Amino acid sequence: MAKGSSISGFPEWLPSERVVEQRVIDTLRHIFELNGFIGIETRAVEQGSSLLKKGETSKEIYLLSRLQDVGNEQDTPVEDRLGLHFDLTVPLSRYVVEHSGQLAFPFKRWQIQKVWRGERPQEGRFREFVQADIDVVGNGDLPEHYEVDLPLVMVSALEELRSFGLPKATVHANNRKLSEGFYRGLGLTDIEGVLREIDKLDKIGADEVKKLLISECGANDDQADACLELADLTAANGTDLTERFNALCELHHVDENPEAYALAKQGLDTLANIIDQAARIRPGSVVADLKIARGLDYYTGSVYETFLDGAQSLGSICSGGRYDNLASQGSKKYPGVGLSIGLSRLVSYMLHTAHAEATRVSPAVVMVAVWNENDRAISDDIARRLRERGIPTDVAPTAAKLGKQIKYADKLGIPYVWFPADAMEVQAAPDGTPADQATHNEVKNIVTGDQQPADPDTWEPDVAIAAQSVTVQA
Amino acid sequence: MAKGSSISGFPEWLPSERVVEQRVIDTLRHIFELNGFIGIETRAVEQGSSLLKKGETSKEIYLLSRLQDVGNEQDTPVEDRLGLHFDLTVPLSRYVVEHSGQLAFPFKRWQIQKVWRGERPQEGRFREFVQADIDVVGNGDLPEHYEVDLPLVMVSALEELRSFGLPKATVHANNRKLSEGFYRGLGLTDIEGVLREIDKLDKIGADEVKKLLISECGANDDQADACLELADLTAANGTDLTERFNALCELHHVDENPEAYALAKQGLDTLANIIDQAARIRPGSVVADLKIARGLDYYTGSVYETFLDGAQSLGSICSGGRYDNLASQGSKKYPGVGLSIGLSRLVSYMLHTAHAEATRVSPAVVMVAVWNENDRAISDDIARRLRERGIPTDVAPTAAKLGKQIKYADKLGIPYVWFPADAMEVQAAPDGTPADQATHNEVKNIVTGDQQPADPDTWEPDVAIAAQSVTVQA
Structure with missing residues (x-):
C-alpha cells in the first residue's frame, strides 16, 4: 500500500503497485471468461433493507446521505436509505431477481469490484477493497456439479497467480448439511450458534471453543467434544471421508437419529463427490476439512475456504459456498453457489511478502x-x-x-x-x-x-x- | 440501461450491454497506454473538507456514515466526514500531493472509475457513473504542449469508439485567460459570474444570458453585447482566430487596457497554437469556440468541451482544461491539464441510439x-x-x-x-x-x-x- 495513505482502511496503490493489481485483475478475468463466466458490474449502492437482512457483515455498512440532507438523516429509516454494498453476493441476488426475465439460467457470472465495510478505523482492516467473485445461479434448481466446478475454476485462477508470487492454494471444503445433521444427531439445536463458535477455532483454539459451546450453545461436555472431533476430521478422498465420518457418527450415536443422519448423509455424499471429482481433475486442490464453518448465515450446502501454503496468517483468501435461499421472488427460488477472492489483501501479500514488482511504471516501451x-x-x-x-x-x-x-x-x-x-x-x-x-x-x-x-x-x-x-x- | 433498475439514477447494464461498456473501457485503456499514460485507481472516498472546497459539484456530495453512527451524524462536522468522490480530478490532485515523492513528473495518468453525485433523484440524471480521465500533472511547471497533446489523445480515443456507433467528435477549445482579459478590458470585474452566465448559452439562449449578464454581473448593455460577440467567435486556425479576436478587441477598446489585453493575448496565443498544432496532426479535430466557459472554477488556462456530430442533445461528452492551482503543498504547485469522458452517458448513447450490440452474451465460443x-x-x-x-x-x-x-x-x-x-x-x-x-x-x-x-x-x-x-x- 502506498505510504502515508491518509485515510485509514482505504488502501491506495502507487503506480508501480497498481500495475500488479491490474495484471491480477486481467488474469482473473481471463480465466473466468475462458470458463464461460459472464462479466457484470452492479451499482455500488443497495437499499438499506437489502443490506441489513443478510450476512455477518450487516453491522458494517456505510450508509449514504446527500449533503443537502445533512442534519435530517434521522427522518429516513435506515431501511429506506442507500448504503454501499459490503460484498458482491447480495447485489448479485438482487440483480438476478430484478433482471430474471432477461437472463439465461443457470447464470454464470464473474464480477470484480470494490466493496466497502464500515469497520472501526482502529482495527487496521481494509474498509474499501476489491473482491473477485464467480457464482452460478439457477432458476428453481441448480445442478450439484457446479459445487465441484466452481472451486476448481478458482483453483485454476489462483494457479495462474503463482507467477505473481502466490504460493499454492488449497480449497478446504465442508457441507452445512453434514454439520447440521451431525449436530442435530448429537441432540444440539442451536445450529447457527455451534457453527459460529466452530468458526473461531483458528483464532482462539479448541479449549476456548469448547467453553463457548457449553456456555453459549447449550452443549454438554460430550456434545462439545463430539463437535470438536468432527471439526478435526479432514480427508483427501471420498472413501476416507465417508469411513471417518461414519465412525464418528457411530461413536456418538448420531446414526441412531434417522432424520438427522439422513441430512448429514446428504451433505457427506455431496462433499465426497466434490473431493473425488477434484482429485481426479486436479489432485491436491480440494480437501474435506470439517472445521470449515463460514460465518455467513445464508449458506445451505457446500462451504469453502482457501488457504495458501506457508501463508496461514493471511487466513482464507477465497471463500464461498452454496446458498439456496438468498434470492427469491414469490415462490420462485434462485439457488446459487459461488466463491469470492479478497483481492486487495492478496495484492498486498504479493507486493509486500512475495515482492512482486512491475517491470516498469510506464506502459510505454x-x-x-x-x-x-x-x-x-x-x-x-x-x-x-x-x-x-x-x-x-x-x-x-x-x-x-x-x-x-x-x-x-x-x-x-x-x-x-x-x-x-x-x-x-x-x-x-x-x-x-x-x-x-x-x-x-x-x-x-x-x-x-x-x-x-x-x-x-x-x-x-x-x-x-x-x-x-x-x-x-x- | 437495464429495464426496471430499482434505484433511480444508478444505472446498471444487462450482461449483453455490459459487454459493450467493457469493450469501451478496454479500448480507452489501450489508447491511453499506447500514449504512455499510467493507470491508477484512487480510493472512492475523500475527506469532506477536500470535496467541499472544489468545483461546481460541491453541493452534490454523498457523505458516508457507519451504521453504528446513525443518529449521531451531527457530532462530526461535514469537513471531517468521508464522502464519495464526485469526479477524478480532485482525487488526482490529492493523490499527487500525497505521493509526490514517489512519482515521476510530469505525471501522465489515466483513470477509469465510478464517481457519485448526490443529485436530486427526480432530475433523472445519473447519480453513479463511470468517468474516463487522462491528466498530466507537473511539479512546479507544466509545458504548454500538453494542452495540445491531451485533447488529441482524447480525439484519437473517441475515434476508436466510432466502431461502437459513436459519431465523429470535435473538441471545442477556449482559454480562461483570453476570456478574463477580454472581460476585464471591457471593464467587467465579476469574471466568474460572467463565465457562469456564458456557460448557460446553449441552454437558455443569448437573450436570456444578456439579461443575466446585466442583472447579475453588473454589465451594461454594450458590455453584455461584447461578451456575446466574443462567445460567438469560432475559428479553425490560429490566423483566423487572432484576426477576429483582435478586431473584436479593437471594436470594444479592450486593447486600450494594456494589462487586460496582455492577459487575453497570452490566452489567445496558447489557443491559436493548440488549434494550429491539432489541425496539422488531425485536421478538423479541435476548433476554437469562445463560448466554451466550463462551470468549474479551478480552470486557469485552456478549457475544452467535446461534441459529437448529430448528437448535440448529449451535450459535451468529454470536457476538461488546465488547472494551475488545484494541487499545492506549501509554496509548491502541481499544475495540471486533463480531460474527462462521461463514459456511462456515452455507453447509453451507443446502446440506445447507435444500437451497438454484443455479438454474444457469453465469452464462450x-x-x-x-x-x-x-x-x-x-x-x-x-x-x-x-x-x-x-x-x-x-x-x-x-x-x-x-x-x-x-x-x-x-x-x-x-x-x-x-x-x-x-x-x-x-x-x-x-x-x-x-x-x-x-x-x-x-x-x-x-x-x-x-x-x-x-x-x-x-x-x-x-x-x-x-x-x-x-x-x-x-
Whole structure:
C-alpha cells in the first residue's frame, strides 16, 4: 500500500503497485471468461433493507446521505436509505431477481469490484477493497456439479497467480448439511450458534471453543467434544471421508437419529463427490476439512475456504459456498453457489511478502527524445508512427539536456530512448518532409547501452522487454 | 440501461450491454497506454473538507456514515466526514500531493472509475457513473504542449469508439485567460459570474444570458453585447482566430487596457497554437469556440468541451482544461491539464441510439454437450483441453435433451456446440482412456448448421466469430 495513505482502511496503490493489481485483475478475468463466466458490474449502492437482512457483515455498512440532507438523516429509516454494498453476493441476488426475465439460467457470472465495510478505523482492516467473485445461479434448481466446478475454476485462477508470487492454494471444503445433521444427531439445536463458535477455532483454539459451546450453545461436555472431533476430521478422498465420518457418527450415536443422519448423509455424499471429482481433475486442490464453518448465515450446502501454503496468517483468501435461499421472488427460488477472492489483501501479500514488482511504471516501451521545442513535431510524428503499429510510446516532456530526458525515461522504467534524425538535416530536406529515418534515427536500449539505427515504420522492441509485466524477486 | 433498475439514477447494464461498456473501457485503456499514460485507481472516498472546497459539484456530495453512527451524524462536522468522490480530478490532485515523492513528473495518468453525485433523484440524471480521465500533472511547471497533446489523445480515443456507433467528435477549445482579459478590458470585474452566465448559452439562449449578464454581473448593455460577440467567435486556425479576436478587441477598446489585453493575448496565443498544432496532426479535430466557459472554477488556462456530430442533445461528452492551482503543498504547485469522458452517458448513447450490440452474451465460443450426467467428466475433459489452448468454453448445465442444450447455447449466443464422442464407444475402450476424439468428436456451428469432425487438441473456431465483440446495427 502506498505510504502515508491518509485515510485509514482505504488502501491506495502507487503506480508501480497498481500495475500488479491490474495484471491480477486481467488474469482473473481471463480465466473466468475462458470458463464461460459472464462479466457484470452492479451499482455500488443497495437499499438499506437489502443490506441489513443478510450476512455477518450487516453491522458494517456505510450508509449514504446527500449533503443537502445533512442534519435530517434521522427522518429516513435506515431501511429506506442507500448504503454501499459490503460484498458482491447480495447485489448479485438482487440483480438476478430484478433482471430474471432477461437472463439465461443457470447464470454464470464473474464480477470484480470494490466493496466497502464500515469497520472501526482502529482495527487496521481494509474498509474499501476489491473482491473477485464467480457464482452460478439457477432458476428453481441448480445442478450439484457446479459445487465441484466452481472451486476448481478458482483453483485454476489462483494457479495462474503463482507467477505473481502466490504460493499454492488449497480449497478446504465442508457441507452445512453434514454439520447440521451431525449436530442435530448429537441432540444440539442451536445450529447457527455451534457453527459460529466452530468458526473461531483458528483464532482462539479448541479449549476456548469448547467453553463457548457449553456456555453459549447449550452443549454438554460430550456434545462439545463430539463437535470438536468432527471439526478435526479432514480427508483427501471420498472413501476416507465417508469411513471417518461414519465412525464418528457411530461413536456418538448420531446414526441412531434417522432424520438427522439422513441430512448429514446428504451433505457427506455431496462433499465426497466434490473431493473425488477434484482429485481426479486436479489432485491436491480440494480437501474435506470439517472445521470449515463460514460465518455467513445464508449458506445451505457446500462451504469453502482457501488457504495458501506457508501463508496461514493471511487466513482464507477465497471463500464461498452454496446458498439456496438468498434470492427469491414469490415462490420462485434462485439457488446459487459461488466463491469470492479478497483481492486487495492478496495484492498486498504479493507486493509486500512475495515482492512482486512491475517491470516498469510506464506502459510505454520507448520514449522519443526532443532535440528542441521547435522540433517537437518531428518527435510527435515518430511517436504517432510507432503507436500506429501498437507500440506504446511516450515523448520527452521537454527539450532538456539529453541526460535529463534519459533520466525521465529511466525513472519510468522505459527501456528504449529514440533519437530522432538530426533536426538540421531534416530541415535541409528539399521537399520539407519529415526525417529520413532509415539512415538517421537511432534507438538506444538504456539498460544495455546498445544503440542502433531504426525506422519508426519497422522497428520492433525486443520481445522479452516489450510488454509491461510483473516479476517476482527470488 | 437495464429495464426496471430499482434505484433511480444508478444505472446498471444487462450482461449483453455490459459487454459493450467493457469493450469501451478496454479500448480507452489501450489508447491511453499506447500514449504512455499510467493507470491508477484512487480510493472512492475523500475527506469532506477536500470535496467541499472544489468545483461546481460541491453541493452534490454523498457523505458516508457507519451504521453504528446513525443518529449521531451531527457530532462530526461535514469537513471531517468521508464522502464519495464526485469526479477524478480532485482525487488526482490529492493523490499527487500525497505521493509526490514517489512519482515521476510530469505525471501522465489515466483513470477509469465510478464517481457519485448526490443529485436530486427526480432530475433523472445519473447519480453513479463511470468517468474516463487522462491528466498530466507537473511539479512546479507544466509545458504548454500538453494542452495540445491531451485533447488529441482524447480525439484519437473517441475515434476508436466510432466502431461502437459513436459519431465523429470535435473538441471545442477556449482559454480562461483570453476570456478574463477580454472581460476585464471591457471593464467587467465579476469574471466568474460572467463565465457562469456564458456557460448557460446553449441552454437558455443569448437573450436570456444578456439579461443575466446585466442583472447579475453588473454589465451594461454594450458590455453584455461584447461578451456575446466574443462567445460567438469560432475559428479553425490560429490566423483566423487572432484576426477576429483582435478586431473584436479593437471594436470594444479592450486593447486600450494594456494589462487586460496582455492577459487575453497570452490566452489567445496558447489557443491559436493548440488549434494550429491539432489541425496539422488531425485536421478538423479541435476548433476554437469562445463560448466554451466550463462551470468549474479551478480552470486557469485552456478549457475544452467535446461534441459529437448529430448528437448535440448529449451535450459535451468529454470536457476538461488546465488547472494551475488545484494541487499545492506549501509554496509548491502541481499544475495540471486533463480531460474527462462521461463514459456511462456515452455507453447509453451507443446502446440506445447507435444500437451497438454484443455479438454474444457469453465469452464462450463453444459449449460442450453432455450425453448423460455420468459422462460429464468426458465433456469436462474436452473443455479443459480447449481452454488450455485459449478457447473460451462452456459445458452444458445438464444432460438434458440435445435440443434443450443447444437452446441454452443459442440463448447465450455461443456459436458452436461440441458433441463428444459417443459414450458407449468410450466406455468400450480397452484401457479406459477418454474418447477417441479424432474420429468421433464433432462440432456444429449452430448458426450455419455446418457440422464437422473435430479434435479438442487442434480444432480452432472460425476467426470471424471467435472473439466476443461489438457490432453496430445499420
